Amino acid sequence: MTKGRFITLEGGEGGGKSTQVFRLAEKLRRLGLPVVTTREPGGAEGAEIIRKLLVSGDPGRWDAMTELLLHFAARRDHLRRTIWPALERGDWVLSDRFADSTMAYQGYGHGLGRAVVEQMYTLVLGDFRPDLTLILDLPVPEGLRRSEDRGGENRYERMDVAFHERLRQGFLEIAKLEPARCVVIDATRPMEAVADAIAAAVGSRLSVSL
Numbered sequence: 001m002t003k004g005r006f007i008t009l010e011g012g013e014g015g016g017k018s019t020q021v022f023r024l025a026e027k028l029r030r031l032g033l034p035v036v037t038t039r040e041p042g043g044a045e046g047a048e049i050i051r052k053l054l055v056s057g058d059p060g061r062w063d064a065m066t067e068l069l070l071h072f073a074a075r076r077d078h079l080r081r082t083i084w085p086a087l088e089r090g091d092w093v094l095s096d097r098f099a100d101s102t103m104a105y106q107g108y109g110h111g112l113g114r115a116v117v118e119q120m121y122t123l124v125l126g127d128f129r130p131d132l133t134l135i136l137d138l139p140v141p142e143g144l145r146r147s148e149d150r151g152g153e154n155r156y157e158r159m160d161v162a163f164h165e166r167l168r169q170g171f172l173e174i175a176k177l178e179p180a181r182c183v184v185i186d187a188t189r190p191m192e193a194v195a196d197a198i199a200a201a202v203g204s205r206l207s208v209s210l
């Protein structure tokens, strides 16, 4: 059992996860809590190298299984180098994406299915789970429009709309299957309202007053 807390922010493209990780970190630090912010794919030196392979190039560069393996290889490095040591120290770790993205993108989006992703999860992570997962949900066209406006399009943003619709439904299904861990946040609202909803969820689920 680790001493810290592990919170993940999840969802499709353009939901504002990175901004919200930053906002939540500020709020927790104001309480004097030690906070580490990180992201996936990436968050450690080796994992960032693997990230480049995943987010650049042609949409069809890898088949679904290869993507699954690369995401889990990056995740294992991220856990060993960054997440587990921080949790051991008692830090609060906030990650912009984690394993639910693999379930949604590779499991639902690419159609590998839940069972394959779950097997890989157990092999690589055992029974390690986030304490809380916030799923930032918004309609696909709006999310893709927002991420396009932001510029710097990645490989996944070039995949078709049906792929993005499947992964959105995937995230919503994950939340239904694991209500004790997951909270769905309506990300169509203004940034401040989303930040407040996140603070409320963290406050009530993890017993802190934000």
Ligand code: TMP
Binding pocket: 013, 039, 040, 041, 054, 055, 071, 097, 098, 099, 100, 101, 102, 103, 105, 106, 154, 156, 157
């Ligand atoms: P980012 O742009 O949100 O940082 O994430 C990079 C892309 O990687 C994003 O489009 C989602 C995708 N992704 C997966 O397909 N599977 C995963 O397991 C993770 C963590 C991300």
